[in-house]
Amino acid sequence: MNFYSANESFPLTDYLPQNPVEPYFRDYWMAMTDRYTKFQIATWGSLIVHELVYFGACAPGFMAQFIPFMHYFKIQKDKPETFDKQWKCFKLLMFNHFLIQLPLICGTYAFTQMFGIPYDYASMPAWYIIAMQVLGCAVIEDTWHYFLHRIMHDKRFYKYVHKVHHNFQAPFGMTAEYAHPVETVVLGMGFFIGILTFCTHVVLLWAWVTVRLLETIDVHSGYNLPYLNPFHLIPFYAGAKFHDFHHMNFTGNYSSTFSYWDRIFGTDQQYHKYVGEKQKAALKKSE
Ligand SMILES: [Zn+2]
Numbered sequence: 001m002n003f004y005s006a007n008e009s010f011p012l013t014d015y016l017p018q019n020p021v022e023p024y025f026r027d028y029w030m031a032m033t034d035r036y037t038k039f040q041i042a043t044w045g046s047l048i049v050h051e052l053v054y055f056g057a058c059a060p061g062f063m064a065q066f067i068p069f070m071h072y073f074k075i076q077k078d079k080p081e082t083f084d085k086q087w088k089c090f091k092l093l094m095f096n097h098f099l100i101q102l103p104l105i106c107g108t109y110a111f112t113q114m115f116g117i118p119y120d121y122a123s124m125p126a127w128y129i130i131a132m133q134v135l136g137c138a139v140i141e142d143t144w145h146y147f148l149h150r151i152m153h154d155k156r157f158y159k160y161v162h163k164v165h166h167n168f169q170a171p172f173g174m175t176a177e178y179a180h181p182v183e184t185v186v187l188g189m190g191f192f193i194g195i196l197t198f199c200t201h202v203v204l205l206w207a208w209v210t211v212r213l214l215e216t217i218d219v220h221s222g223y224n225l226p227y228l229n230p231f232h233l234i235p236f237y238a239g240a241k242f243h244d245f246h247h248m249n250f251t252g253n254y255s256s257t258f259s260y261w262d263r264i265f266g267t268d269q270q271y272h273k274y275v276g277e278k279q280k281a282a283l284k285k286s287e
């Protein structure tokens with residue numbers, strides 16, 4: 001597959017805005033590739049990106065519990081975050097991040113070498129190509145997640161693996177990756193299928209992991225702020241209310257990012273009924 005690089009002209013570029021952060025990004029990227037080996041970038045760089053994005057994205061939701069005004073946006077107001085729950089979540093996360101995910105991250109360098117994935121700035125696709133590749137990855141991951149997640153809810157398997165993720169009936173950002181190691185690997189495979197399909201530069205690994213983490217932490221945040229959240233500009237984006245209902249109800253709403261698979265298979269019916277009843281009750285109250 002031949003994608004346009006940042007330095008090549010492409011008819012669309014005449015109609016697209018110039019990326020304002022590109023000069024700064026180029027300088028930092030080139031300083032990194034000059035200074036570090038490909039192995040260091042693939043392994044330690046990927047680990048740092050994962051940890052910084054994960055806990056950076058969890059921080060606003062974590063702070064929200066101390067701001068009374070934010071309680072208005074909390075989806076399950078009757079189930080606040082507690083210190084015990086957050087500490088329990090953090091401990092399992094450390095186990096998952098460093099004993100399950102880090103060994104997988106260690107395979108990044110071998111993957112890039114096997115498929116001849118470049119690291120240099122000159123080979124980097126233009127930002128809008130990366131954006132389309134990330135969207136493609138999200139569509140693939142969401143499809144994988146829908147079907148595998150639905151299978152994990154089958155009575156025969158649920159108690160062995162997926163029950164761990166459902167430990168929190170009212171999720172908060174950090175619970176996004178709170179899962180049984182088997183689930184981390186099985187649902188995580190959906191992340192890599194997109195990479196195998198679209199990856200033409202190592203930057204896609206970081207762009208996709210960043211978007212995927214921001215998205216999964218958003219839907220687990222427990223707070224619904226649709227007007228301030230740019231993810232809601234994406235057609236069919238499911239959002240926090242949608243996945244929060246999955247944790248509250250234990251069935252339905254199996255997709256990770258989009259709402260269309262649940263709509264097609266009717267697994268969102270209980271959710272829409274619940275939302276309709278809540279709206280009716282709110283209307284009655286205001287009368
Ligand atoms: Zn589930």
Ligand SMILES: [Zn+2]
Pocket residue numbers: 165171176220243247
């Ligand atoms: Zn969840």
